[in-house]
Amino acid sequence: MANTPYPQSYYAASANAVPPRPALQGEVETDVCVIGAGYTGLSSALFLLENGFRVTVLEAAKVGFGASGRNGGQIVNSYSRDIDVIERSVGPQQAQLLGQMAFEGGRIIRERVAKYQIQCDLKDGGVFAALNSKHMGHLESQKRLWERYGHTQLELLDERRIREVVACENYVGGLLDMSGGHIHPLNLALGEAAAVESLGGTIYEQSAAVRIERGATPVVHTAQGKVKAKFIIVAGNAYLGNLVPELAAKSMPCGTQVITTAPLGDELAKTLLPQDFCVEDCNYLLDYYRLTSDKRLIFGGGVVYGARDPANIEAIIRPKMLKAFPQLKDVKIDYAWTGNFLLTLSRLPQVGRIGDNIYYSQGCSGHGVTYTHLAGKVLAEALRGQAERFDAFADLPHYPFPGGQLLRTPFAAMGAWYYGLRDKLGF
Numbered sequence: 001m002a003n004t005p006y007p008q009s010y011y012a013a014s015a016n017a018v019p020p021r022p023a024l025q026g027e028v029e030t031d032v033c034v035i036g037a038g039y040t041g042l043s044s045a046l047f048l049l050e051n052g053f054r055v056t057v058l059e060a061a062k063v064g065f066g067a068s069g070r071n072g073g074q075i076v077n078s079y080s081r082d083i084d085v086i087e088r089s090v091g092p093q094q095a096q097l098l099g100q101m102a103f104e105g106g107r108i109i110r111e112r113v114a115k116y117q118i119q120c121d122l123k124d125g126g127v128f129a130a131l132n133s134k135h136m137g138h139l140e141s142q143k144r145l146w147e148r149y150g151h152t153q154l155e156l157l158d159e160r161r162i163r164e165v166v167a168c169e170n171y172v173g174g175l176l177d178m179s180g181g182h183i184h185p186l187n188l189a190l191g192e193a194a195a196v197e198s199l200g201g202t203i204y205e206q207s208a209a210v211r212i213e214r215g216a217t218p219v220v221h222t223a224q225g226k227v228k229a230k231f232i233i234v235a236g237n238a239y240l241g242n243l244v245p246e247l248a249a250k251s252m253p254c255g256t257q258v259i260t261t262a263p264l265g266d267e268l269a270k271t272l273l274p275q276d277f278c279v280e281d282c283n284y285l286l287d288y289y290r291l292t293s294d295k296r297l298i299f300g301g302g303v304v305y306g307a308r309d310p311a312n313i314e315a316i317i318r319p320k321m322l323k324a325f326p327q328l329k330d331v332k333i334d335y336a337w338t339g340n341f342l343l344t345l346s347r348l349p350q351v352g353r354i355g356d357n358i359y360y361s362q363g364c365s366g367h368g369v370t371y372t373h374l375a376g377k378v379l380a381e382a383l384r385g386q387a388e389r390f391d392a393f394a395d396l397p398h399y400p401f402p403g404g405q406l407l408r409t410p411f412a413a414m415g416a417w418y419y420g421l422r423d424k425l426g427f
Contacts, residue, residue: 038068041235043376060208064189070339105370118191126180351393
């Protein structure tokens with residue numbers, strides 16, 4: 001049987017040691033079968049187990065193989081489209097519910113790390129960096145918006161203050177969110193998987209779901225086994241493929257690229273990011289970066305629509321890094337990798353139910369570290385019969401990409417070109 005290893009990333013190279021997990025063989029019965037051992041699936045499994053459900057998780061490769069173990073490792077609040085966009089498109093009650101949940105995912109991560117003693121290099125503090133006055137105006141509005149929903153751990157940074165937190169001459173100011181922060185994302189996933197198992201949950205790796213037999217008692221089939229369940233949670237996101245065709249039609253896998261430098265040493269690392277905050281800029285096609293626990297710089301950015309792997313990731317991302325930090329021109333790049341996230345046309349997550357017993361959450365649109373942890377709680381609430389928060393997400397309007405699967409990639413790439421031009425011209 002095929003054995004899919006982790007990609008050759010910094011995260012895989014520095015992952016905490018974990019025991020091997022078996023592939024599913026034969027038939028098992030459970031209350032809930034979760035498809036996907038990334039953050040959405042693991043968060044769902046944990047909340048369900050804490051509420052007395054029997055849970056079996058099927059993972060096509062290894063825990064955290066997809067976006068959960070490859071992302072920039074930044075804890076960023078809200079959604080890929082902020083609450084003001086939601087307010088304009090839905091009624092006030094739905095907007096209020098979604099706004100209240102926009103800051104919950106980061107709290108869930110910190111609660112999990114503390115409760116289950118997960119070693120994932122958790123650090124507090126995230127910066128949104130403004131490259132021009134328009135960006136700064138947006139951040140001022142964002143601060144007012146978030147404070148309206150009770151989120152107060154925010155500080156506007158003028159040009160002098162942002163120089164104190166990041167040694168980049170390109171920024172005119174920023175917004176510091178002390179409830180943001182960063183983690184080693186794969187180690188967070190591995191720690192959550194261990195927590196799932198500590199509560200009696202079972203995780204099968206190298207066990208891709210190949211078919212769902214729908215009905216009153218649905219069955220998930222793998223190559224060498226099957227899981228009979230009362231409920232299914234579909235949590236494959238960009239790595240789900242066409243397992244559930246009605247979900248594939250309204251989303252598109254996209255790739256983002258990440259590089260990691262050789263260790264910089266304490267002195268150089270501290271000059272770049274003196275407070276060890278993570279940073280993302282305010283461009284539509286944004287760059288993001290942070291330090292690791294061993295004083296490397298992780299720098300990511302760029303989007304490849306349709307989730308193709310670029311031939312030379314370093315050639316795409318290194319110039320972006322040097323634009324921010326020209327002082328790193330002689331620093332070696334030790335790791336370069338790509339990972340897929342799932343984009344929706346609205347850039348808001350898609351949550352719902354198929355029939356009576358198949359639940360799903362997908363389409364974080366590049367903003368998934370916090371949202372996925374919230375999604376697990378919301379899905380678990382729905383399975384327990386508390387559907388108000390689930391319904392607030394499920395009622396968001398979603399549409400297929402224009403032109404269907406054949407044309408969704410070129411249409412999205414055209415849109416990205418337009419917004420990339422806007423980034424360059426500053427309007």
